[in-house]
Amino acid sequence: MTGFLTLFYKELLRFWKVAFQTIAAPVLTAMLYLLIFAQVLEDHVLVYGTVRYTAFLVPGLVMMSVLQNAFANSSSSLIQSKITGNIIFMLLPPISYIQFFGAYVLASMARALVVGLGVLAATAWFVELSIAAPLWAIAFALLGSAILGSLGLIAGIWADKFDQLAAFQNFVIMPLTFLSGVFYSIHSLPDFWQDLSGYNPIFYMIDGFRYGFFGVSDVPPATSFAVVAGCFAILAAATLWLLRGGYKLRY
């Protein structure tokens, strides 16, 4: 257990030591989104008939920050360790692959939740938010960050260079988050794009998280939860399988 706790603590300390970049910067980015989109759209859009656009946007921005930072934490930590070679210090000790997985994913979740709370705290000043079903919000934040933390591990294991990781981030994670309904309700999309959104797992994370605030969503929260939980099970199993076999780590 000490091995796991140490690795977890080391991962926490790693992002905490550069908190300006890992926490403050994403909070500022989310605030800029809110400032710009809210300024332009506040008077034009009402979502679900009752929810003001700025209020609608905040949970989306919170969840987007949560997901992006969960991914960024595990992926960048791992690839830095691989490229600088200090991954060896984690591979030499008797840390099991399950402990390795747990430490990286939990640390990613911790950073994601700190950033998410930061975004929430920073934006709550400008917006009147209700919290209709907090447990749903918490459940989706936890599962969503765990999924992206696992995905970050997979990307970090797979990528040999920073630009491969950047490609993964820019060509997979970014489109999936931007097209997941952070900035809009998918019901405002044409049918084709609405159907396509149904295949984006991040849509369910955002939609379910938003349900926690407004008590309304595009999809029933239980459905979203089932999809998200299923995604987590598959990704966690895949990550554990890669770690167990030592793919690109012990070769």
Next chain:
Amino acid sequence: MVPAIEVQNVEKRYGALRALAGVSLSIEPGEMFGLLGPNGAGKTTLISIAAGLTRASAGGVRVMGADVVGEYRRARRMLGVVPQELVFDPFFTVRETLRFQSGYFGLRDNGDWIDEVMHHLDLTSKADANMRTLSGGMKRRVLVAQALVHKPPVIVLDEPTAGVDVELRQALWNFVRRLNRDGHTIVLTTHYLEEAELLCTRIGMLKAGRLVALDSTRNLLETFSGLQLKLRLSRESLPPALEPRLVSRQGDRFNLRLDDYTELEQVLVGLREAGEAILEFDLQPPDLEEVFVRIMNRHA
């Protein structure tokens, strides 16, 4: 007695390349063992397999009796590895680095031992310095300290003195000797044959993934290497009686080989009888470099 490291028919293939082609050897507890070989011979691959960083394609390695795959947790606790590359985590200080390493091995409250290791390696004044700010030599010391935080009975040093200045090399040698005296088994890979000759009691030589020699340092020196006698002679010719000993010549300079010191007298007698005068004379004792070159050539 259980061997400190037991390597059994280890093979490692990377596609068509065979980095290790069936290596077997056993290193006894308390030994100071040298693993020698040219670049690409498979030294680091073998060490990586023992450390669990690389998986063998066939065969297996045990550390203090524990299989490095099947009983990896026990095996890894028994082993401390000083890697060849100067790797470090730029986020942390020396003390943090050592505390983490100790924690990874499941040890809590290991501060006293960490202080002691830092003291022995002259790291105490740098304990709270960030790893980034350390010189190459200091980073090397931290690598050694990291390998020792969990007090492993077997310590592997992969070319510990590559690119290290004379002072640190001497300090590391003394430290390694002391670890060995304290009962640690030491495995050393090196390019510096002088280093192996000085420190190691037994030597294995790898070439192209095969073990081409395995014996005590003394036996290797005696078996493979005689004395080398370098002479400059007045008449620029060698008496016929000495021809069989000739290894090479350049003008009036002759390189002769002797099996041992007793043969020196016969050579001097031969020269006197032929009326040769010696202008220059140099007798070199056997060294590992010659042994190494010969073994490598023999398996060319």
